[in-house]
Amino acid sequence: AQSVTQPDARVTVSEGASLQLRCKYSYFGTPYLFWYVQYPRQGLQLLLKYYPGDPVVQGVNGFEAEFSKSNSSFHLRKASVHWSDWAVYFCAVTGSWQLIFGSGTQLTVMP
């Protein structure tokens, strides 16, 4: 079955520290992968997307993610977190029309 697992419901980091948010997917076929961010009281905004090619993709605001077929993972990284990154992050997979979302990771940034 197609699915996305975000094993960490909540992550807390200090401002300026590095960040990794984990995403594991299960998909039969060629996956297309996305990371979305949701700020309070807003809709989801696309951070970055992976279409088959270079496994490391760059996104907005210094975010990047690395696709690993062997590990079925698509982890999100940022070298230095800013207080404005406080939000919920969703990983998603598709191979057709339907996006399968993970349950989200709430990122809290400490001063």
Add this chain to the structure above:
Amino acid sequence: DAGVTQTPRHEVAEKGQTIILKCEPVSGHNDLFWYRQTKIQGLELLSYFRSKSLMEDGGAFKDRFKAEMLNSSFSTLKIQPTEPKDSAVYLCASGVNYAEQFFGPGTRLTVL
């Protein structure tokens, strides 16, 4: 380009009422999606239109939820009758040919 527009942003309804939520997709997008978002269930797909044709009607949401797309630039989601368990954020998204989806700001529905 304008993004996805949703109105109203907030809606409060009494149990048993009929409510209609509205969505305007990004111009030129041929895919339109309605989702429900709650803390417990996360994001749930309600319906999917491709070029105004209903492709997916959300299975479990069929009985009281009806999405329509009368033209390529406007969609509605009707909930009739509303129940307290329908309290959630309703998100509309649009896209082009299976590419990434662009989301609206959502409508926060509270059913008393």
